[in-house]
Amino acid sequence: MAARRGPYFCGIDAAMDVVSGKWKSLILWELAEHGVRRFAQLRRGLPGVSEKMLVQQLRELEEDGLVRREVFPEVPPRVEYELTGHGVSLNEALAALGVWGVERMRRIGAEKVVHTP
Amino acid sequence: MAARRGPYFCGIDAAMDVVSGKWKSLILWELAEHGVRRFAQLRRGLPGVSEKMLVQQLRELEEDGLVRREVFPEVPPRVEYELTGHGVSLNEALAALGVWGVERMRRIGAEKVVHTP
DNA sequence: CAGTATCCCTATGGATACTG
DNA sequence: CAGTATCCATAGGGATACTG
Numbered sequence: 001m002a003a004r005r006g007p008y009f010c011g012i013d014a015a016m017d018v019v020s021g022k023w024k025s026l027i028l029w030e031l032a033e034h035g036v037r038r039f040a041q042l043r044r045g046l047p048g049v050s051e052k053m054l055v056q057q058l059r060e061l062e063e064d065g066l067v068r069r070e071v072f073p074e075v076p077p078r079v080e081y082e083l084t085g086h087g088v089s090l091n092e093a094l095a096a097l098g099v100w101g102v103e104r105m106r107r108i109g110a111e112k113v114v115h116t117p
Numbered sequence: 118m119a120a121r122r123g124p125y126f127c128g129i130d131a132a133m134d135v136v137s138g139k140w141k142s143l144i145l146w147e148l149a150e151h152g153v154r155r156f157a158q159l160r161r162g163l164p165g166v167s168e169k170m171l172v173q174q175l176r177e178l179e180e181d182g183l184v185r186r187e188v189f190p191e192v193p194p195r196v197e198y199e200l201t202g203h204g205v206s207l208n209e210a211l212a213a214l215g216v217w218g219v220e221r222m223r224r225i226g227a228e229k230v231v232h233t234p
Numbered sequence: 235c236a237g238t239a240t241c242c243c244t245a246t247g248g249a250t251a252c253t254g
Numbered sequence: 255c256a257g258t259a260t261c262c263a264t265a266g267g268g269a270t271a272c273t274g
Contacts, residue, residue, distance in 0.1 A: 001265075006227025009163075011218030012142045012211055014227060020137060022267075025129045039236050046126075050268060055237065076235045077274085086221075093217035094129055100210035101128030104203075110123025110131060118245075139247070156256050167248060172257065193255045194254085238273075245266080253258075 002063040018064045023049055023057045025094060031067065032091040036082045047113060066090060119180040135181045140166055140174045142211060145200065148184065149208040153199045164230060183207060
């Protein structure tokens, strides 16, 4: 489900609401890194995601105004995704969390997901 | 369930893993604000949380090394919770997200949860 | 290529009652 | 006070097959 419209306890609550979902922060990250991405590119960038989940989370991000979706009426079909301004600023707000997470990975000796091309 | 030990895609992934759970970020916030809190105080600070959920999420935070739990062998029983160093630094990393969330609340006109004492 | 449409399982979370 | 113990509903997520 897309994020609710409140009520929220605080800003963290409101922010977590739109990023909660197994793949959302990773999609934001992917889009922030590459700019524009097509469906299949995102799929390859997120090893393990199913088509259903990818579509679903993209639609919710779109509904929450973080991602813009553009359909090109061609054959074969082409759809491009990119961050909106709000998506970009959310990603920037997530940066500190990313740094903390890297430190945690080091601390507990976590592995990184192997990117199988 | 407490956080896994990897593998993770990136730092965001690793960080989100320990904060995902409806009440976790709010518990961290509450503890950061007040320092030491007892069970019943946390319960009052999080309107709507059930005892089961509060216990569960506190235990998971403890297991992940973000919260320290101290039991005082008294009658009536007293248990105090406080952030560990890692909990404090995670909270600091969440600050930027909180700012973004407040801005989002303003944007969509979300209400704040009414704190019923 | 970029999705739908199903089916199905589990984790998450909520309500309530009870206890040392 | 600070929890357990149950029971239950739902949403999140996964696998697979099909389509314009």
